[in-house]
Amino acid sequence: MADLAIVVAADGSSEGSDRSDLSMSPAACVTLVCQDLPIDQERMINAVTAANPNNVVVLDTGGPVRMPWLKNAAAVLLPWFGGIEHGRSLARIIYGADEPGGRLPQTLPRDEAQHPFAAAAYPGVNGVATYAEKLEVGYRWYDAQDVKPLFPFGFGLGYTTFSFSDLQVTREGDGAVVRLRVRNTGDRAGAAVPQVYVSSPDAAGEPPRQLKGFTKIRLKPGASRVVTIRLDRRAFSQWSVARHGWIVTPGSYGILIGSSSRDLPLRDAVRMG
Structure with missing residues (x-):
């Protein structure tokens, strides 16, 4: 068995393409249009984390995703969309040369059912969206409803305490x-x-x-x-x-x-x- 397993999974998203769920959906994006690719990345992550408990899961995503494999993950890195220096930065963090000092700018829900949207709120009725949550946006909604998310707003770990x-x-x-x-x-x-x-x-x-x-x-x-x-x-x-x-x-x-x-x-x- 390898000393360490690193699995990198990606999500495809664009300003003009709304996601239908929180699954890891790789896609080929051209301008504002994305075409999903037939790759089951949740199954891939499950297989890697189950095979080697000493693992790192890297998520290249544009927003929250569900993590049914989390209980088997030793570490999770969420660099979002890293850009052209993505690989070099990941290597420096995983080898310990740099500190992963970022904090979550949004709340990560456990799954789609934890924060459902009524049709009136999204995508709207007759072209009109009703923002019934009013001031309870993001982490404010979770706090007001006393709902425990997967990871809260502002959360983040590093190599020290x-x-x-x-x-x-x-x-x-x-x-x-x-x-x-x-x-x-x-x-x-x-x-x-x-x-x-x-x-x-x-x-x-x-x-x-x-x-x-x-x-x-x-x-x-x-x-x-x-x-x-x-x-x-x-x-x-x-x-x-x-x-x-x-x-x-x-x-x-x-x-x-x-x-x-x-x-x-x-x-x-x-x-x-």
Whole structure:
């Protein structure tokens, strides 16, 4: 048996070609039109991960895909569409020369049934789409509905680990200043991405929490640094249809810090409005 198995699977998509499901569907795309190719990549990944438990699955996709093989995958890399330097970059990450320090810019559902679309929402009725989710878009919908996705918004792993501590939140004018200590608790250098989410008072009518700030820092093993993230007035504002402008609903706003929308160990609050 080989020491390591690497399987690369691709998905085909284009601005003018909507996907009918979350399967891995390789395609040949010409401008805005894509033609699916008869290749069963889920079966291929299943075969490789079942044959060798020491494996890496690389997904070249333009959006979320279902992962029925995940329980047998030792590692999953999601570089999206990597471009002409894709192969060189993958080699450097897999051999450990570079740190895979990216974080998910969207939520990955478990399957199509987890987030169904009514015909009125997609593709629409009589040419009109109804956005019934209103403000609950992306991770906001999963949080509002208390649905556990496959991988949450903001999630990502690397070759080291980090801890967040010593949270301090202070009011500053119409906004707030967030300070915390980030420590590299692993044995090699890496990048941490602390994320700041804000929860509004119930009267504001907003989703449970929303990303309002983040930063990315590199730390050597054992090193720590105090990080400052400033939140302006817009971080605490809601759109008023009546006033046709941004307003701040008076009340207590929760400040939640962590490494993803579902991993928020540090919490505080500040009064605004």
